[in-house]
Amino acid sequence: MSTISSLGIGSGLDLSGLLDDLEDAENEKLTPITEQQTSYKTKLSAFGTLESTLSSLRDSLEALSDPDTFTAVTSSITGSAVTVSSSGEAVAGRYQVAVSQLAQAQTVASAGYDDKDATLGMSGTLTFSVGSGADASTFDVDVADGDSLSDLRDAINAQKGGVTATIVNDGTSSRLVLSSSETGTDAAMSVSSSDTSLNDAFGFSSTIGDDGKSTVTGSAMTQTVAAQNAQLTVNGIDITSQSNTVEESLQGVTLTLTDVTDDSGETLTVEKDTDSMTSAVQAFVDAYNSYVSTADSLTSYDADADTAGALLGNSTMRNIESKLRSAMSYSDSDGVYGMLSNLGIELQLDGTLEVDDDKLSSALDENSDAVSQFFAGVDGEGGFASSLDDTMGIILDDDGLLQSATDGIDSTLDSLADRYSRMQDSIDATIARYRSQFADLDSLVSQMNSTSDYLTQQFDALSAQTS
Incomplete structure (x- = not known):
């Protein structure tokens, strides 16, 4: 088919x-x-x-x-010298906050050197102390023959011991500048050495005076900024703080100080x-x-x-x-x-x-x-x-x-x-x-x-x- x-x-x-x-x-x-x-x-x-x-x-x-x-809660404050944050533990109310002094980190400076990279001609060990008494922390920095001011700066910073070193040129010479990593008198510095040359060049001792500020004695190191604590009052009560961030002076409230106030202070309001x-x-x-x-x-x-x-x-x-x-x-x-x-x-x-x-x-x-x-x-x-x-x-x-x-x-x-x-x-x-x-x-x-x-x-x- x-x-x-x-x-x-x-x-x-x-x-x-x-x-x-x-x-x-x-x-x-x-x-x-x-x-x-x-x-x-x-x-x-x-x-x-x-x-x-x-x-x-x-x-x-x-x-x-x-x-x-x-x-x-919400919190607010008049003026600009203090900023505020709060947690749920804060108690509602109105508070007067007056700041008379801000916390500062201590700064000291050495005598001037013509060349920051020139050999210092010193050797030995520098012992750094931050704080005082049983709470003090220490660290050593070895200085070898041939080390320069720059080398000393780098050796100090490498320790990360609460001291920051920089070199500042004032126009005629270079100076080693040491600064506390933290504010407040608890971070005041002291430096010593068994080597007379090193001790004379960089050694110093800090003490806290009756005014709550650090002073420096010994050697050619000069204090350029004193270590000091923040001082303030809350509703007339004196408060001292190592830092400009003041926590728990009021329950659940953190105050950040940026400037001093007049005697009347600023009004802090905390409410639900x-x-x-x-x-x-x-x-x-x-x-x-x-x-x-x-x-x-x-x-x-x-x-x-x-x-x-x-x-x-x-x-x-x-x-x-x-x-x-x-x-x-x-x-x-x-x-x-x-x-x-x-x-x-x-x-x-x-x-x-x-x-x-x-x-x-x-x-x-x-x-x-x-x-x-x-x-x-x-x-x-x-x-x-x-x-x-x-x-x-x-x-x-x-x-x-x-x-x-x-x-x-x-x-x-x-x-x-x-x-x-x-x-x-x-x-x-x-x-x-x-x-x-x-x-x-x-x-x-x-x-x-x-x-x-x-x-x-x-x-x-x-x-x-x-x-």
């Missing part, structure tokens, strides 16, 4: 069109599968959206679960940072309301358009909503504030939360410790935030409700993909069989047409002979 390269050529029948119609009909078997795939992919996307908004809600609990959120507390609560409320809005969208039904949210009637979605409603009804029977509503955080008819600013501000102003206990528990244990976070863990953690739901959808999509592939293979085989059968039919009809034409010619010829 001859082969027909294009269906219908031999028979004249529209076999190609018929085969296309049959293929379209066969492909309809894929429609239920693709519709299911679309439906499950839509649900998977919906769960992704839900997970994102729930994660944001969980993140908002971090500040509420931290007791420091509700002990935050209720703005940051309110912001933490509002961030939680906003995150919860975002979740409610997302949940409503995913479970809505529009009767006019006859369209439904992707998770309408979904059992996992119902379970999540139920657990969160239960968590939001948290009650602390031992606290001053037992429920969210006691703090002015009210549940609305549409399921969202709304903050009564006056009620919340009043609670934070009057008893922020009690507000902290409600949200963060006692000593950071328990509380509303921890309880809600536990619920969020059931939903969001590995093997939680969302992962179980999405894993199930992924498994179903894999199964549907396999079904689609098998069905496509079946359709392809069916169409191939139809194509083969149509080709045979086309060839057969073509032969029959040829035979019919031949017989017709024969009959016509016979009829002509007999007429």
Whole structure:
């Protein structure tokens, strides 16, 4: 039987069109599968959206679960001679800060030398002492024949012993300048040597006078800046500090001194940072309301358009909503504030939360410790935030409700993909069989047409002979 390269050529029948119609009909078997795939992919996307908004809600609990959120304070000070920072341990109040003296690091300078790189002509050991008495620290610097002023500088700095050496040229000669690495009298320096030449050139002894400043005796070393402590008063109480950064003179407050003040000083104000507390609560409320809005969208039904949210009637979605409603009804029977509503955080008819600013501000102003206990528990244990976070863990953690739901959808999509592939293979085989059968039919009809034409010619010829 001859082969027909294009269906219908031999028979004249529209076999190609018929085969296309049959293929379209066969492909309809894929429609239920693709519709299911679309439906499950839509649900998977919906769960992704839900997970994102729930994660944001969980993140908002971090500040509420931290007791420091509700002990935050703000601090400010008039003038520019003192800057201030504070921690949650600071006590609210007003304080007068007057600075009479800044802390300084001691500096001494040697006699002048014509050439900083010329040989000193001395050898021996210089012993450096920083501080005094049992708290003093010491280190030795060896000076060898042939060492220059520059070499001595480098040897001192290499020890990193609390003394910094530099060389200063005053226009006519070079001088070795030694500076304490720290401010205050506790960092005052002394240098000595058993070698007379070295001791005469660089040895000196520091003492602290009644005025609280260092003085230097011995050798050719001259004190250019005295070691001294910072001196200030806070509400009339004298305070001395080795550094210009004064910590814990006021509980939880760090003062950084940059200049002296007049006798009246500057006014430091420390007060509760209720703005940051309110912001933490509002961030939680906003995150919860975002979740409610997302949940409503995913479970809505529009009767006019006859369209439904992707998770309408979904059992996992119902379970999540139920657990969160239960968590939001948290009650602390031992606290001053037992429920969210006691703090002015009210549940609305549409399921969202709304903050009564006056009620919340009043609670934070009057008893922020009690507000902290409600949200963060006692000593950071328990509380509303921890309880809600536990619920969020059931939903969001590995093997939680969302992962179980999405894993199930992924498994179903894999199964549907396999079904689609098998069905496509079946359709392809069916169409191939139809194509083969149509080709045979086309060839057969073509032969029959040829035979019919031949017989017709024969009959016509016979009829002509007999007429």
